[in-house]
Structures are given as structure tokens and as C-alpha cells.
Amino acid sequence: MRDYSRELEFIQTIKKFGEEEYGLNFKGAFEDVDLGEFSCNWVYACPVDKLESVFNNKRPYEFYPDQDRAWKRYEQLKNAGNDSYFYHAEAHGGGNCPITRDMLEASGARQCYVIIHEAWHTTSKAEKLEHPYPFEESSGRVIGLFGGIELAEKLNDSDLLEATVNQEAAWSKFADFVNKVWDELQEFYSSNPAMEAIKLKKAELNKRGAELAAELPDSWEKMELSKEINNAFILRYHDYTVYYPHAKRIYNMYGNLEETIRHYKTHDFDSMVNRVLFHNI
Numbered sequence: 001m002r003d004y005s006r007e008l009e010f011i012q013t014i015k016k017f018g019e020e021e022y023g024l025n026f027k028g029a030f031e032d033v034d035l036g037e038f039s040c041n042w043v044y045a046c047p048v049d050k051l052e053s054v055f056n057n058k059r060p061y062e063f064y065p066d067q068d069r070a071w072k073r074y075e076q077l078k079n080a081g082n083d084s085y086f087y088h089a090e091a092h093g094g095g096n097c098p099i100t101r102d103m104l105e106a107s108g109a110r111q112c113y114v115i116i117h118e119a120w121h122t123t124s125k126a127e128k129l130e131h132p133y134p135f136e137e138s139s140g141r142v143i144g145l146f147g148g149i150e151l152a153e154k155l156n157d158s159d160l161l162e163a164t165v166n167q168e169a170a171w172s173k174f175a176d177f178v179n180k181v182w183d184e185l186q187e188f189y190s191s192n193p194a195m196e197a198i199k200l201k202k203a204e205l206n207k208r209g210a211e212l213a214a215e216l217p218d219s220w221e222k223m224e225l226s227k228e229i230n231n232a233f234i235l236r237y238h239d240y241t242v243y244y245p246h247a248k249r250i251y252n253m254y255g256n257l258e259e260t261i262r263h264y265k266t267h268d269f270d271s272m273v274n275r276v277l278f279h280n281i
Helices: 005-022 067-079 108-126 133-155 158-190 194-217 220-224 231-241 244-254 259-264 268-279
Strands: 041-048 063-064 083-089
Touching: 005 133, 005 259, 041 067, 041 231, 063 268, 067 259, 083 108, 083 231, 083 259, 108 133, 108 158, 108 244, 108 259, 133 158, 133 231, 133 259, 158 231, 194 268, 244 259, 244 268
Parallel strands: none
Antiparallel strands: 041 063, 041 083
16 A cells, blocks of 8 residues: 555645634544545536526535446436536545545645635634635635645745646636636527537637647646536536635735635625725725
8 A cells, every 4th residue: 555644744734734824624624534435526517508507406516425426427417418517526625524545646736725725615614604605615716725825935845836836827717717608608598599509619618628728737727628618517617716816816915815814704795895896905
């Protein structure tokens, strides 16, 4: 069996950093190790002509801790004629999430992002913050990405710093792409296009996605853009991108994550977004 001692030590370094620097509440996450069958998988599905989930859940996805079950559900939804999307990641945002094999084998920059991002979910729940789900995801992106950068700076690790800076840059380009496509598709579907026009539009989007992927360094975003870009893909990522520019402007205003997180916690969503939009935070 592979020796993961260095990876485990680094994961605990990230966790301690999140707790001490940002006051994040992990709620028991990333303490136990599970190298077995447990994994984190999400399935999304939309009609082929609408940007809306087919699920009647509070969240636009179904979560499965078993990858095979998730994949079968994805195929079932796709075969039923939906735009479907399968998403597999290293962790989930609930308390007591174990350290998975995927987490141990991820890059250092990715570990920083995922661990700190997921801690924002558990912190938000523990402190009963009432931000809408898309803002929690978008602000969590800022916290995870810039948390990784700030940790690399604290550790004086030039390689990790370069990787985390590139990670945020890749995400910013990816977010711009998703937000633009979301707006385009909303307008496109409002005219009730014929199925042939829908197919052509999605072919165009996949071509543009491939062109963007070619510009990006090796990254999570580059890998995701190799997948089919359809309504479910855009729906899934729009929750993470729609308020990312707003949340990032708040970070840029303070220049550090500790004060940014305090801002997220102490401002209600409507006033926060409106103030950012009008550059009057």
C-alpha cells in the first residue's frame, strides 16, 4: 500500500490553517481516513431545452457516496433523454467527511482549495448563515482558492504559490465562460428553438469550451471542459460562478481572506451584492 504520510500531514496543515487563520468550523471533517469504497459523486440533469433541474430537491442534484450507483443514475437520466452531468470530487461539504483516496492523491493546490472550500459549507451551516446556495458556493470558491494562495505565502512555498495562483486564474476564465453561456442560453431558449437549432448551439458551445481548455494550464477546469457541455453542466457550474465576480471584488477590496470572511458573515446577501454591483461596499 502506498505511504500517504506526507499527504496526511499536509492535509492537517491546511485544516489547522483554516481553523486558526479564518475561524472555519470543520465539524469533524478530514479527521478519519477512508481508502475503501466511499467517494463523493453528484448527478445533475436538465431537459434538453431548459436550464432547470429535473429534480424536485432543494438542491439541483442527487448525491451518491458510491461511484457506480451515481454513474448508473447518470446513464439512466441520459438515456431518458435529459442533458445529464456526472461530477466526481474529493470531498463533500458535510461534517465528518473522511479523507478519501481521491483527496490524498490530488495535487497540493487542489487539496488546499477543496479542504478550505468545504469548511466554508460546514461553517455556514454551524453559524446559520442564510446566504442563498449560489452565493455560498461562489463565496466558497473565493475562500478556497485565495485560502490556498495565502497558505502558500505563509509556508513560503514558491511551487505551491505558483500552482494556487494559476488555479485561481483558470477558475476565473472558466467562470467567465459559464456565466456568459448561461446568459446566452437563457435568451436562446426563450425563443423556443427547434431541436436542430439546439443541437447546433450545443456543438458551438463544446467547440468554444475546447478552445478555452487549450488556453488553460493543466487544471481541474481544463479537465472539466473536456466533458460534454450541456444544460446540466452549465446549471451545475453556474451556482459556483454566478456570484464569483461579486465575491472576488470583496476579497480584492480587503486584500486578505480573514476580513473577507468577516464581511461575508456580517452582511446580508441582498445588500452585499447590490453594494458590490454599484461599487459602494
